[in-house]
Amino acid sequence: MASIALSSSIGASKLRIGFPTLGRAAARFESVRCEVSKAFQATNGRICTPLSRDLGIPMLLDMHKEQGLPQKSDTKLRVFSGTANLALAQEIACCLGLELGKINIKRFADGEVYVQLQESVRGCDVFLIQPTCPPVNENLCELLIMIDACRRASARTITAVIPYFGYARADRKTQGRESIAAKLTANLITKAGADRVLACDLHSGQSMGYFDIFVDHVYGQPVILDYLASKKIPAEDLVVVSPDVGGVARARGFAKKLSDAPLAIVDKRRQGHNVSEVMNLIGDVKGKVAVMVDDMIDTAGTITSAAALLQEEGAKAVYACCTHAVFSPPAIERLSGGLFQEVIITNTIPVAEHNYFPQLTVLSVANLLAETIWRVHGDGSVSSIFQ
The missing domain is CATH 3.40.50.2020 (Rossmann fold)
Structure with a gap:
């Protein structure tokens, strides 16, 4: 037994x-x-x-x-x-x-x-x-x-x-x-x-x-917001990004508490479960620090595709923020590929030791x-x- x-x-x-x-x-x-x-x-x-x-x-x-x-x-x-x-x-x-x-x-x-x-x-x-x-x-x-x-x-x-x-x-x-x-x-x-x-x-x-x-x-959110506030990013350089249309309400509330930052939305069309395709960007991110907000990161397909689009549109840095780090393969390879300045998560889900990478920051709830x-x-x- x-x-x-x-x-x-x-x-x-x-x-x-x-x-x-x-x-x-x-x-x-x-x-x-x-x-x-x-x-x-x-x-x-x-x-x-x-x-x-x-x-x-x-x-x-x-x-x-x-x-x-x-x-x-x-x-x-x-x-x-x-x-x-x-x-x-x-x-x-x-x-x-x-x-x-x-x-x-x-x-x-x-x-x-x-x-x-x-x-x-x-x-x-x-x-x-x-x-x-x-x-x-x-x-x-x-x-x-x-x-x-x-x-x-x-x-x-x-x-x-x-x-x-x-x-x-x-x-x-x-x-x-x-x-x-x-x-x-x-x-x-x-x-x-x-x-x-x-x-x-x-x-x-x-x-x-x-x-x-x-x-x-x-x-x-309060834990992540406080951490971002400690980064002392100028308010005029910030833009909060929703990686999909379904997360707009979450991103809007986040933006309001983060110095009332402007909001951008990534329009994507999902082809199937855990498969996504980014189509368009609504909003201006050129020369700004983009903070993407979501409730979870699973395979990281949505958020990495959105980050690539933001960089194409001229964002000077991209931060990814989420509460739940599910991290199903190949999430680590995608997140550690150099698209993100920092990936900020919380410890609601334990992160295996082999899933840590240099850009990852874990906040305690x-x-x-x-x-x-x-x-x-x-x-x-x-x-x-x-x-």
């Missing part, structure tokens, strides 16, 4: 994580120190978030009291992690001043998943951190079984924290006889026993309507998710984080 045992132990190496004061693009990060196991450190890439000063964990928690947020006993808050992104879960728990709950996750010889909680959660608010990133079906099944284990252990509430929600792209029917897998996945999570879902940058807002339970939508978890546990406002 193959087994995977999760541990909440924390190693000696240190990763510094930014805590954004949200609400304006140029907001500065408060900071905390969080120790993470060396097993999750990158060697040939970099994990970068701008910092201003050190803030201890007790001060972070005291800040909630100063803001008048409702308080509950910490003994009633439990955070567990699946195997999909243990490094992010450790960072979140550290930011909350907690340790990850003890859980045993095994794989039988035939691939079946076994989950056992190794501490009591009776009457507790339980948060399960598990992105449904590749391998999608494995991680989704693991999340469902974790939810079921918590329900049968009499947890008071169960919140599925899904930094990356797989199957979100299958959110509508564009042709006959297609499935809407996003709705099916939402039904599975609901039927398993989750009371709430906390997801980061869903592919489309309509996906929230597929759930029959509460959904808190967390946006990764741990504090953002920790703040959201704390507010959900304390019955505070989540939307006010992003105002």
Whole structure:
């Protein structure tokens, strides 16, 4: 029987994580120190978030009291992690001043998943951190079984924290006889026993309507905006670019917060799944720094074709920004080909060590998710984080 045992132990190496004061693009990060196991450190890439000063964990928690947020006993808050992104879960728990709950996750010889909680959660608010990133079906099944284990252990509430929600792209029917897998996945999570879902940058807002339970939508933009603000690019040189028509609303909101920068749109026609063709550019990018914004990068076909078009149209530098780095082959070859000044992503999906390249920058959303978890546990406002 193959087994995977999760541990909440924390190693000696240190990763510094930014805590954004949200609400304006140029907001500065408060900071905390969080120790993470060396097993999750990158060697040939970099994990970068701008910092201003050190803030201890007790001060972070005291800040909630100063803001008048409702308080509950910490003994009633439990955070567990699946195997999909243990490094992010450790960072979140550290930011909350907690340790990850003890859980045993095994794989039988035939691939079946076994989950056992190794501490009591009776009457507790339980948060399960598990992105449904590749391998999608494995991680989704693991999340469902974790939810079921918590329900049968009499947890008071169960919140599925899904930094990356797989199957979100299958959110509508564009042709006959297609499935809407996003709705099916939402039904599975609901039927398993989750009371709430906390997801980061869903592919489309309509996906929230597929759930029959509460959904808190967390946006990764503040972390990326703060990092771009630290680059000190002159406002008159900036232009925000949507790599396709479907992402115009996302890019427009990003541009408004980034010094109200002008907007350009790349018109493309998709020939099939993971295959795209760029057709035209709407807007002016000549002599400007183009910042392309998308929710995810999968094979990187769309964003690299758009970057090539922007360079042909006279852009002097191209930045790619996205929340979810799926990085299916041949994404790394395309992104590291010299078209981009920098590729900025977050750690909602773990990046394998061999997928790092010199232009890649990974920002941590741990504090953002920790703040959201704390507010959900304390019955505070989540939307006010992003105002």
